[in-house]
Each structure stands twice: as structure tokens, then as C-alpha cells.
Amino acid sequence: MNPFEMVAVIVVAVMIASVLRAKYSHRHHSLEQSPEERAETLRLRQEVGELKERIKVLERITVEKENSLAKQIEELRDDR
Structure with a gap:
């Protein structure tokens, strides 16, 4: 399990x-x-909504970083 x-x-x-x-x-x-x-x-519902949004952002960042890193590795392999 990665840090994200x-x-x-x-x-x-x-x-x-x-x-x-x-x-x-x-x-x-x-x-x-x-x-x-x-x-x-109401406050708790708003807090839960905010936490859900944060989770979505963290998931998006994780996927983008993994995809970006994989692309960079493949580019380095192709340069050989």
C-alpha cells in the first residue's frame, strides 16, 4: 500500500x-x-462532504503520479 x-x-x-x-x-x-x-x-454533514472531496483529490493525485511515473520510465526505456 503506497503512502497516498x-x-x-x-x-x-x-x-x-x-x-x-x-x-x-x-x-x-x-x-x-x-x-x-x-x-x-449540519456541521457534521458538511465536514463529511469536505472529507469526501479531499479523498477524491488524493485519489486523483495518486493515479496521476503513478501514470506519470510509468510514462517517464517507459520513455527512458525507449531511449535506449
């Missing part, structure tokens, strides 16, 4: 842990959410 994949795995693990912690950290005393809970839910 490891970073992606760590980000996903943190994202899942934060969602689970937010979901199960408080007791459900009522079915209605308070305004504070709604604000926290």
Missing part, C-alpha cells in the same frame, strides 16, 4: 469514526432534535 492510499484509508476511518461518534454519543431522549443538534448535524 494509506492517507485515504486514514481519512475514511476518521470520517466514519466521527460520524459514528456523533450518531451514538448522546442518548435519544426524544425524537425531535433541538436547534443545537440540528446545527451539529
Whole structure:
């Protein structure tokens, strides 16, 4: 596993842990959410969206670097 994949795995693990912690950290005393809970839910959803975007960027960077490196190696082989 290369470093970029490891970073992606760590980000996903943190994202899942934060969602689970937010979901199960408080007791459900009522079915209605308070305004504070709604604000926290919105904040967490935005954070998850941002983390997903970061993962996409990391994946794109990883693929581009691998493809670029492979092309450079092939060019060096062809020059011989």
C-alpha cells in the first residue's frame, strides 16, 4: 500500500469514526432534535462532504503520479 492510499484509508476511518461518534454519543431522549443538534448535524454533514472531496483529490493525485511515473520510465526505456 503506497503512502497516498494509506492517507485515504486514514481519512475514511476518521470520517466514519466521527460520524459514528456523533450518531451514538448522546442518548435519544426524544425524537425531535433541538436547534443545537440540528446545527451539529449540519456541521457534521458538511465536514463529511469536505472529507469526501479531499479523498477524491488524493485519489486523483495518486493515479496521476503513478501514470506519470510509468510514462517517464517507459520513455527512458525507449531511449535506449
